Amino acid sequence: MPKVLVTGGKGFLGSHIVSRLSANGETVKILAHPRGKDKQSQNTIESNTIWGDIRDCQAVEKAVEGVDSIIHVVSNFRRGGSDKKEAYAVNVEGTKNVLEAAKKYGVQHLIHCSTIGVHGTVLEIPANENTPFNPTDLYQETKLIAEKLVCDFHKQTGLPTTVIRPISLFGPGDIRMLKLFRLIKKGRFVIIGDGKVLFHPSYVDDVVSGFTLCLNNEKAIGEAFIIGGEGYLTLNELCQIIADELNVKPPQMKIPITPVLELATACEKICEPFGIQPPLHRRRVSFFQNNRAFSIEKVKSVLGYKPQYSIKEGIQKTIHWYKSHGWL
Template sequence: MRVFVTGGTGFTGGHLVQRLVKDGHEVGVLARRTSNTESLKKLGVEIITGDITDRDLVTKAVSGFDMVYHIAAMYREGGGIAEKPFWDVNVDGTKNMLEASINANVGRFIHCSTAGVHGHVSNPPADENHPYNPGDIYQKTKIEGEKLALDYFAKGLPGVVVRPVGIYGPGDLRFLKLFKSIQTGNFVMIGDGKVLYHLTYIDDLVEGFMLCGKKDNALGQTYIIAGDRYTSLNELVETIASSLGVKKPKIHFPFFWPVWTASLLCEAVCYPLRINPPIFRRRVDIFRKDRAFDISKARKELGYEPKVGLGEGIKKTADWYKKEGHIS
């Protein structure tokens, strides 16, 4: 098949492209002019230069493709300095992709949302029917993009919504700060560490994407794709420490709300100056918000089964960080 991928130069999209090529598909990737596309070119991938916010370009680019994986999104660690780019990419850009796919008679549209649309899970684990509970502009706009996709699917575009959970693995840098702080012993546990956390190894996520692209019963559905189990933050930190060959950090600050207030003040000072704050609510919320999910639906309807356990995945990620010189 001819498969069109947005976000193919990123961590998740890049791994998906590799799998698609490996499986014999002809792949086209939409990439911005500033993106590094060298690894994709080596795979023989067709590079279409442009941006999903350019409606006319997207309409032309999607023409002739059989399937679309829409992975691209505006994501910024600090929660963003300006909100407009999030709406431009995560909502308007998604609409452009959906319209272009209808015009091109695309056979299937896989929309990558996020389990973050559920925000804090008040009664874990959450399944696909858990209410929306966004905590920041990224999650708010991802909800709107997901709603758009579901609306287009209801009107006839064959498609599936995927909500990935805590993506990690070799090639990812979002968890690097956490690994570094644990390795150096500088990690500070805020609160009791009993909050729940859930991760998904990149290869398992890609397998989930592929199943959503094949299974006829997946059309019109939404699936949470995650690892085989969730864990406490205490256990996660201990697992990372073990993979790095260091002792679990012992620095502990039992009071959450003073830290959260400090992060709010940092945002208030830094955002008007158009700089990302050193601490921010989204990062601090890891110590407060439960993020645990039920993947029964994906298991039952897709035959999805995670193959990489938490310990193995963390070790592979730590080894990659060391190999690349990110940590010693």
């Protein structure tokens, strides 16, 4: 029975991938950080977990030994964005460890999970795989270096690889959007700017389908794919859908973006010398400022990918999950 290693298999996306592979009858192995040992994992079925750090090449080798393919999901995505040493070690050196181990043990396919963030602030709407790279922060910068490493390694050694750039994920298991839902429910969400900025939410199950579609697929070797939901919408439209599903009024209050940006810049300047995380920073404001809209045409035409969930259905399922945990 072919074995698949999922690095980061107890995280949000990773655990959904593990569940799907297990449901499809695959034998799954997981590499997970030991700090997550005590966390409950609802999605992990009959898995074989190696507890280790991606920065530790021996742990990575132990995880890779005996598997036929790898889905490399680990990144420092949720672990604070400002630690340069950690970002490079986890995203770049960690990926190097996975590549070297994959080569050593003759892995047949490595899927590397990158991000649409490598395109940074996109000017072209919708952006596609050929849109120039334009990373704007440490996370995006290190994810781009890792992605390039994977492509170079494929060209130099012949290791079969695929790069997937997921578009902004949401769904059960993720609480990054909980605050937005809660504020809308309480009628307290304030839109900074005119709310016409574009969003491209991708329901996690659809992105998982993209990963399984690529796995051991000849047509995916040596390729990079942007994978996500079918469409994008404005922040105003997103808020309207969430409000409708929560049976409340959509956000009414809007404030201009320029003074908020000035305040964010001042906050950063004041906090930086003291090493304090600013309560407001430009990256947070960029949520209301930078368009995120991508084309998924390549993965549709090359691999026959088709998202199954509309944004509305994804939001319904996410609300259901938040409510089932008593969070909403």
